[in-house]
Amino acid sequence: MNYLSLTLTFLLMVSVASSRAAEVTIESIDTDPELTELEDKDNSEQRDVGEWHISVSLGYGQVESIIGNVDDYDLYLLPRISYYGDNFFLENTTMGYSLYEDQDFYIDLVGRLNEDGIYVKLDDFGVFSALGIQPPLRNPRLPPPPNVERDISYLGGVAANYTIAGYALRAGYYHDITDVHYGYEVDFHVSKNFMLTDQWSLYLSTGANHKSKKLLNYYYGTTGLESVNPFFRYQPNSSGTNYLFSLNSEYAIDNNWSWQLLFKRTFLSDEITDSMIIDTQHTDTYFFGIKYTF
């Protein structure tokens, strides 16, 4: 015997032996639905919030020194670390806090290492030494300039990123927050990630990095005392702009292992190459190896 509910519309055809179509409309129960987390398709251009990404690459690479009397730096080990919280993020030596972020646009407060300090301090850069990378050997044919001391600086500023048609456009302003040179940088980058196959990714980036006169003068200016000949001294008379191009290609072997190729070329500004301690127009950094992601 069938009953019709007052609150439910119930139209049902029943068979003990076989099922038949029926239509039921049932009013909802006054309870909250449970939450179910479902994974999106994996995207290498995005990071899960709250997860650490740690990887170590073993291979060979070099950081080409721009200082005349310092040899190129050999790389055998390349660690990488990143963490993304709800607003905070850490990516290698850069950390930041997002003031605003949606799918295509974000504004970050950013703290990052100044690369000029790394180049100048390449011969005794503590991070590399701590990682077990061999210290560079000085070229015995070129005596080092006496009493050239420069400190590494850390920059703080704001960066904005806008993604359009798969291209990420990023612009930022960063000022010295370590009272080393009191200078600043303004940069602009365009980048895009290509998935060549399911396993093979290629990340390309190009950009410009404008450095203030104070920053250039601190790292690349020389006084009479610092020059081999006291009559030769150098002070950049303006700010300058470096241009760069970089690629990062990875071929995944499985979930943890992948081959990795990194290359970066930086074209130095005239204000840098005019310095007496600089002996190149551009500098290359590259690394090829196998990467293990924990």
Place this chain on the structure above:
Amino acid sequence: MKKLGLTSYSILLCVLLESSPIVAKQSNPWQPKKKPENKQETQLTITPSICVIKEKGEHCQQKVTILFTSTKHHDICIYDVSNTEPLWCDKEIKQVSLDVTINVKSSLELVAKDRATDTVLASDTFSLSIFQPVKKRARRHYGIGIL
């Protein structure tokens, strides 16, 4: 002490002999245990049992199969627990499969009750879950300065 006669000894011996296997049977840990009665002799199953919605308050319209199975025949009614009126009733049911289309805004619990005793024979829940993707953020691609 009063002496017991031969008949009394015989009766006592018989009682002891008869009762010992019972005692042994009860205390023997190696004795195979009797199988417990199947508590799932009556089942109510809603298939599929979950509907995923995008946001709270959204309706879910879903075609489901309600399967009632029992080892015995029952006069049953199927109820939505939030309502006193039955959704469906029938007599002498041992197994029934109902194809129904439901339109709900929240989770739904159905029970199968014995009409004679008004006891719950079985129940199942059709759950609504809100789709909540794992939160992700855009990768910044900051290196270590020189790389």
